[in-house]
Amino acid sequence: MDTKIIEMAALGRALYPGMLYDCRNDSFIPGITLWDKNALRDDIDVLDQTKTFVKLAASDSVSDKANLLNVSASLKASFLGGLVEVGGSAKYLQDSKSSARQCRVTMQYSQTTKFEQLTMKELGNIAYPKVFEQKTATHVVTAVLYGASAFMLFDYSSSESENKQEIEGSLQAVVKKIPTISIEGQASLKLSSEEKKLAENINVTFYGDYELDENPTTYTEALRACKKLPGLLKDRNSKGVPVTVWLYPLTLLDSRAAKLVRDISLSLVSKTESVLEDLAQAERKCNDLLRNPITASFPELNKSLEQFRELHSFYKIALQKSLVSILPNIRSGALENKALGDILTNHGMTPFTATNMSKWLDDITTQLNVLTSYTSALKDVTFVSSERLFNSILYDPNVDSVVSLTFTSLKSEDPYLVGVRSFVYSDALANFGQPITKAFSYPTTQPWFTSLDISSRMRQNLTLFTSFFKTNINNSRIKFVVASISDPSNPGTSIRLYQSSTLKDPKFQPVSKPAAPVVGTSDGKPLVTLSKSPTGETRQFIIEYRNTQPTDSANDLAMWKVITTPDANTSFAFSDLNPLQQYWVRYRAVGTLGVSEPSDYLQFSFSGMVDFTMSQWNLSMPSLINHVRTKIMTNMGFSRWSSSTIKSEVSNIINNPNLTYDGAIPGGMKVGTALYFQGTALKTGTSFEMNVRAGSWSSGDYTFFAYFKLGESMTFNTRRGPNWEASENVSSCPITKGSAFDMFFVVKQEGWEVNINGQKVYLFKHRLPVEKATTLGIYGDIVMNTMGTVSNWGNSTFGKELAPGISRTMLSNVQSDVPYPVSNPQKNYNGKLQVAVKPGLVFFFQGVVPSDFNCFAINFVVGSDIAFHFLAQSFGMTYNSCRSGNWENAIQIQGSPFVKGSAFDILFFINSTGYEIIVNGLPFSTFAHRMPVENVNSIQINADVFMNNFSIIDVDKVNIKAKIPANV
Template sequence: MLSFYVIVPDPEFSQLVVSALSRPLDLGTLYNVRNDKLVAGFSLWKTEDIQSKTRVSPQPNTRFQVSMSESLSEKTSLLDVSASVKASFLCGLVEVGGSAKYLNQKTSSSRQCSVTLGYHVNTEVKELMISELETPKPELFAMTDATHVVTQVLYGADAFMEFQEMASDDSKKQEIQGNLTVMIKKIPTIEISGDGSLNMDDQDKKKVKNCSCKFNGDFYLKDLPSTFEEAVKVYKELPSLLGEKGEKAVPVKVWLYPLSKLSNTESKLKRMITDTLVSQLEKVMDEFHQAEVRTNDLLKSSKEIRAKDIVRKLKTFQNSLRFFTAQFLRKMSVLIPAIRGGNMEETALRDLLKSRDASGFSGKEMEQWLDGKETEINIVTMNIKAIPDYMIKAEGHELDTFLMDPKVKDAFVFSFTSLRYEEPYLKNISQAVENFKSGSTSRTPEQDPTQEVPWYKRQDVNENLRSSRKVFESAPFKKVISFIPDPERPGAAVRWYHESALKEPHVTSLPLQQLACKLTLDPDTAHLNVSVSGRKVTWVQEPQPYPNPISQKRFDYWWQVLSKEPLVGRCYWESRQHHLSYLDGGGGGSDDGSGGIAGNYAPSLSSALAALRTLCSRRSPNSDIA
């Protein structure tokens, strides 16, 4: 239940208008405006006296609203909450219920699209003829901390249906919000057929296929709607849920009469918080929430790419922000009633806002730091997507376990090397939280974006990323992406591991004698002395028989291993060779000596000993082929 009030300008009759929003604010209820709470269990008049002096006037009215509903200011505007009561709600003085629970619904992602349908109905007004009641005894006023009494009530009910859909990216958000707005405005005109289905064309059904609905209202529903179709059906039922004569209506708005006018005593309500100051408080809370939402999005993205260093920093920021927000609201909850009661000046609340600006949690500083984290995540993500055939292993036990696997003989690790570094901003806000908790007013140094150049803006980083990516893509071994710090190679580095041991931390090119490509053997020509795995060629004493009919690609006697693939790039190998077969019709030949062949000989060596895609190792005939 939430309330809002507006001071009537007549100084002789300082009556307040309060939006009840489901709280039991009936005629004669006492109310404390300083903390926006009703005073239960105490009354100035007997119930029968109140009933006998009540005048009832019909006031039927129904309104329909559609509004964007992602920020707190948008929600309070839809609820018609005054500037003054926002402060009470923000700092937790007011516990909302019924339709006002809508204020507690917050977006968790910046990609979340929200549009709200607001349904408002009024039925009647009840007015307490206070001038005809006996004046309460003076001692009664001393027994309560109330400042006002309810003398008029507008009955009715409110309902809010918030429709939400998640956009795949920011570019789709506006389109989705537009579609939701159009469809929600159509709800009053959508008809329900006899079988209970909605009369909607396929295009309209497509627009709301993926949206969900959350309901908050002063109506009793057996089942809450969760889809657009269910929401339409509930909307059609709302008028009947108030009862035939509106007997199920609840207080919607109340008028408060100051007790000081009844007792001829000094008012306990000294002043109200100015609208300008409340607007500043609302902006601060919106900035806190937007920072929280953005952090959630960045945490999700950084977890997807397994960037533990970024995740750790984002969680540190999030924890500090949440703690600071809680302390900020706690101080607000103390200052606001004290200011309204005249025990403190409004400057105390202004000082609180200044302390926030000096803490490192200003909107500008939070946005600047989160921009940097988003840039880091985008750079890492783009480079990962540019690399084919990879797996991601987080630094630590996950990467170590992979490298220790007996099946992994050699592995190349593409490491992002510059994500682990100290950030003064995180230290500053951590200190600010402690200062704020203790009441210290020492200012946290504001971050200077030019103070230190981010790693991704260094001139050598982009070149390191490109060259490392090129080497990594050509690697013949297992390919793993990880995040191992290395200040000597900012941006990225390729690391070569052999049997779990680091052989080379900065691979800038593929060494000829250490790296080899797998053979792709042609089953039509390969001899049976090639192992089943296709990774070992063994010399035998006796020739192997040929299948019938003998392939024209084979020699009549000599052992041979031929490849399906032509040689590409610059190739090198050394082995003992006996006869070569040429697919281009060149026939066979022999070379009984050992020697090296270098150069791009793809046309004539397309069916030679092995098709090595780029580089081949120096091997003996009996060795394993990696």
């Protein structure tokens, strides 16, 4: 190797002029010199070398840290091999991030003060020449640059929900401002509110050559320390510590001296650094997995990670010992660079390559993610993390049965760790300098969590367990737990039943949600046909029924009346039901243990001819309302379009589906198709949602999700498995409480177009392939009259009407398919009645609200007076009467069931006390008579409305015979 002077970083070591240094193992030799102390003290040149600089770095790699300290490749190899013991600020080299979620920015502050060098006179006057013969050193320190450095490490631990890249950018911006803040109080002025919040959660680590009263640990303390650093050396009259030294080859002074034969190949130094970086990265990832909260709940995985970390540490130490033994021999010429290459080749044949470690850690990560997704909805269930805890539950005298969702594949012997353990304790690692003849082969066994069959079974078990838990949570004699017990015969998960502290069934199947009931008649009575639970053994049924619309309220549960059958007979006949009422019925299966969740409810009414008097009429008679309404309307309800248009252009029609609805989409979805919905929002409702998805409701991929908060807002989104993506929000909703709606979800090339009541309200751009969507889900506070699919949207009547973008305005041709329209915004209606008005009549109106409407009115007229003024506006309703030209006391109602662009129908039931008003099939309000109803002789319809139909029905002539089921 060429005899040249070497410039080298001191790295906190006590290196001074005249010291001997051995470059073969990068160590200095104290107590032995070539010159006497007096000569070294007196014959030294001293020069001022005052400089100051500040640097910021975001990387945490050894290479970048070495660059900040001006560490050469050769010295870096010695550091990596453990030959060099660093001190002072250089200890920064040893500090690596412990977590992959850790964001770090490093600030370096450095000063240089003095430069000292030996004179040529001293180089010629060697006092102790025997040093050359001893061959303990290769170089002598001839010059030293003094100064000081400080490294402040600013760390922030980001959570899984935070964007690590964004946090790192913000962290760098906060640290970058430190030199610009002259006094501590300015920090509050220089930092934004978000930056202040970030600064409060920063941890600071200090490595320096400065003597501080107290090392900073927070951002504020770091700010204070930074202001002190520039003056510390001057205040203490100190030149600092050695920063850089120059080494002179001893062979230039005497050929007998030991010499540096060769240096370590740069490419091998780079490869060594890469290997150690891979090991450090694996350690960080392992640490993160151990910190994952779910790991503590499953001791098997925790044990595997701890074992990996221990074996990994053992291997890293062994590798560094190998480096320690060969690096000096390469530099002395005893070995070639090939010896280091052989060690790196050996490393590539071990279980500790980046590929092997990453694959195993990725598999563990996947297992933890699977466990998290399967247990995230079970926060109220006890997680059994030890045998002691499990036994305390099994032997609890207050518990009769323990139902356990058990993960059965976590205790299997890990083949990778078996191989790692075998290698670590083998002769191959003990003699790591010798070639390894057989490379480690990563196990090819299929992990349990990648099996589709196991995954399908796990999903079914989770659904069964969750449903059974939620239904029986209040049964104090049943305890629900999540545990991990090895059971190769039931891979993945199983539901295990323990009774009397003993395992009774390792594959327990609890009763689950049965099919919806079917209602018929027998001997004039409603007969309910039930179905046994699709899982488990059904021993009885619990039948629940009511005569009011069910809601999701917790208080609503008390409204159900309950009948328990004596056995599992699937037929049950009701008695003592009021034939004038509508009813809702559902049921549960009773198993050997516990009960199932309720079936979907069914709405029904019954009986033949019904006798009633006018005094019985009120808004709580939905069967009567329904019957009168359906006498006029088709079974599809009223839409903006005629029933013939809907029947001819909408395919796969479903009328009056039960909600919650969850069913297949016949033919699937593709660009150019659409889903059609016609329904009514409940007057007492708050919201509803729809989803188009692939897979189950709980964990499938939602290709398109729409959530409507009545009269307030709309939210659109997608979901991949259990994970929601970024939502898109609209701060209005054209569907209000009690309003009817026509809605289309149209699949366009660019996304899902949502049309409501003839208006395009939103375009949600595609995120997931629409072709994979197979299922439609509907849930919430609506009544769905009709739904289906439109196979060719562009050529359909619906698509052509919506294309111009002016659908349903006051000037549009809304009534083109109405044979005899009553009125429109340009043509009001004022007609004499041909019948005598009396209690027992029903006035029926059906029409469409223009998309640019302000209000419309229906007046029940008595000569020049108005007996009942019905005024509909978008924000509310007004009822009044007008006598002799003077308006009387107005009644104001907040909120309106009439929304822009929607179809509607109104029933005015007239009884002896007033008008009962039904809008869109739902009871809305009443108005008491102010003038004798018998005097009403004409009807007026005016302002912003397309009124398509107006009829009068005499209820006395209506045959009240409803079919079973008959949905409102």
